[in-house]
Amino acid sequence: MRRSIQIFVWTLVLSTGFVLRADTDAEVNARKDALEIAGAFSNDDFKIRDGHSCGLLKPHDHALIAVNLYAGNQYWFSVGTSDPVKKVAVSLYDESGKPMKTEDYSNGDKAAAGFEPENSGQYYVGVDLLEGQEGSFCLVYSYK
Amino acid sequence: MHGNPASDISIPPKTHKKNDAAGPEIPIGNFAGARIIFAMIRLVALITLALLAAISTYAAEKAQSLSPDQMAKAVRTDSITVPTPGELFAALGKTGKINWSAQYRGPIPTTYSDRAQIALNLGGLIADGFIAVEAKDGQQVKNIGSDILKLGKALGVSEQLLGRGNSINEFAEHSDWDTLQEELEATQNEVKSSMQSHDDQDLVILVTLGGWIRGTQVVTGVIMKNYSESAAKVLRQPALVRFIQSKVNEISPELRQQPLVKDVSEQLSGIEKLVSFPADKVPTQEEVRKVNEAVSKLMTEIQSKEPAK
Numbered sequence: 001m002r003r004s005i006q007i008f009v010w011t012l013v014l015s016t017g018f019v020l021r022a023d024t025d026a027e028v029n030a031r032k033d034a035l036e037i038a039g040a041f042s043n044d045d046f047k048i049r050d051g052h053s054c055g056l057l058k059p060h061d062h063a064l065i066a067v068n069l070y071a072g073n074q075y076w077f078s079v080g081t082s083d084p085v086k087k088v089a090v091s092l093y094d095e096s097g098k099p100m101k102t103e104d105y106s107n108g109d110k111a112a113a114g115f116e117p118e119n120s121g122q123y124y125v126g127v128d129l130l131e132g133q134e135g136s137f138c139l140v141y142s143y144k
Numbered sequence: 145m146h147g148n149p150a151s152d153i154s155i156p157p158k159t160h161k162k163n164d165a166a167g168p169e170i171p172i173g174n175f176a177g178a179r180i181i182f183a184m185i186r187l188v189a190l191i192t193l194a195l196l197a198a199i200s201t202y203a204a205e206k207a208q209s210l211s212p213d214q215m216a217k218a219v220r221t222d223s224i225t226v227p228t229p230g231e232l233f234a235a236l237g238k239t240g241k242i243n244w245s246a247q248y249r250g251p252i253p254t255t256y257s258d259r260a261q262i263a264l265n266l267g268g269l270i271a272d273g274f275i276a277v278e279a280k281d282g283q284q285v286k287n288i289g290s291d292i293l294k295l296g297k298a299l300g301v302s303e304q305l306l307g308r309g310n311s312i313n314e315f316a317e318h319s320d321w322d323t324l325q326e327e328l329e330a331t332q333n334e335v336k337s338s339m340q341s342h343d344d345q346d347l348v349i350l351v352t353l354g355g356w357i358r359g360t361q362v363v364t365g366v367i368m369k370n371y372s373e374s375a376a377k378v379l380r381q382p383a384l385v386r387f388i389q390s391k392v393n394e395i396s397p398e399l400r401q402q403p404l405v406k407d408v409s410e411q412l413s414g415i416e417k418l419v420s421f422p423a424d425k426v427p428t429q430e431e432v433r434k435v436n437e438a439v440s441k442l443m444t445e446i447q448s449k450e451p452a453k
Contacts (some may be wrong), residue, residue: 006173028430033347039171047230047234047322047325047326048326049224049227049231049329050226050228050326050330050332050333051221051228051308051328051329051333052220052224053221053223053224055219062211062214063219064214064215064217064218065219065220065224065225066215066218066219066220066225066383067216067224067225067227068225068226068227068381068383068387070231070232070234070235070378071229071235071374071377071378071380072228072235072236072238072239072377072378073231073235073238074376093209093210094423095212095383095423096209097209097211097212097214097215098209099208099209099219112190118378119380119423119424120235120377120378120379120380120384121380121381121382121383121423122220122383124210124215126210130148135151137445141224141226143233143234
């Protein structure tokens with residue numbers, strides 16, 4: 001029930017356009033998908049951060065988004081996409097670019113990575129297009 | 145001696161040559177030596193294998209690692225690169241029980257005339273709202289919500305905030321703390337969104353900066369009172385301060401020349417050094433005190449200093 005309310009509130013926020021920049025329709029759809037995955041983690045007391053990063057995902061490209069995380073918190077990075085993206089993967093790197101071990105969730109064109117940093121500081125979220133053609137993606141994250 | 149069967153085996157003279165193609169003959173008497181040689185060969189082989197495995201793991205990791213160019217081109221935005229005060233407080237809350245209501249500050253003026261100062265204080269007030277939510281103090285949330293509205297009005301964004309203010313009050317009355325936290329984040333984003341649409345883009349980073357300074361002041365204050373290494377670890381944020389500093393450097397030269405903005409920008413460089421610990425180093429109590437001193441000085445200026453005309 002709580003999850004449904006949250007998804008409804010977020011969808012309302014999306015539809016009323018309370019975003020920092022005008023997203024394309026494809027990005028709005030991708031964000032809806034990302035919020036749907038993030039909503040599942042809310043059942044486990046994760047709070048969805050009111051912010052997102054949308055963009056274009058190209059084949060063999062590695063979209064990277066810088067985030068600053070705190071040691072002690074747990075995070076889930078959820079990515080939604082729009083057609084014609086078929087399969088996507090989420091990865092995490094530390095500030096030196098070294099890949100981090102994450103708990104992975106994948107459902108074709110949606111994916112998520114769970115991570116608990118040992119050190120506070122900057123990390124990079126990588127989004128890879130594994131199957132399909134160039135399309136939009138949107139990243140949201142949750143923490144607890 | 146004659147009873148020993150080994151003594152019946154004749155040792156060939158050193159000059160005696162046998163089939164050279166079969167390699168040098170190992171005398172039976174040197175059997176123990178041969179075993180040592182075989183053991184050493186095996187050891188060398190094992191070390192070589194282990195080295196090869198380590199090299200291939202390193203090479204694979206290196207191949208998967210990001211290049212400096214990739215990292216430099218990573219997307220950095222206010223809405224996802226800068227954590228909210230709520231995230232910082234959540235991390236601190238994991239390290240022990242925090243007396244959040246002890247972190248309140250007295251009411252701040254809501255009649256500033258300078259827009260940059262209003263933006264900085266708006267950010268600070270939103271961080272105060274997060275503290276009140278952590279303290280589960282409905283009345284304090286409502287008081288802060290009312291001050292946020294006043295400052296928002298001074299910046300011309302009150303209309304959009306009015307709706308948020310009403311829901312903040314409603315959620316506070318129903319002690320719906322999780323939703324309240326989401327409302328505060330949404331309020332902060334709405335203020336920034338409204339600033340962007342009013343061509344006040346330069347003020348957005350000042351709201352973020354005000355929130356970060358107030359949040360860091362509270363967190364360092366808590367750690368100073370009850371130091372622990374796990375709590376002190378949350379203070380390491382060099383890239384975050386660098387990002388904020390780079391955004392402050394992008395604001396219009398006129399605004400950057402205003403005394404308060406200039407002061408804040410200059411002091412931020414010093415603060416960046418204070419929170420730039422190596423990844424494996426935990427800040428000491430003294431280092432935490434220095435960060436607290438620096439951000440508190442800045443906060444005092446932000447909330448009380450009227451910029452020179």
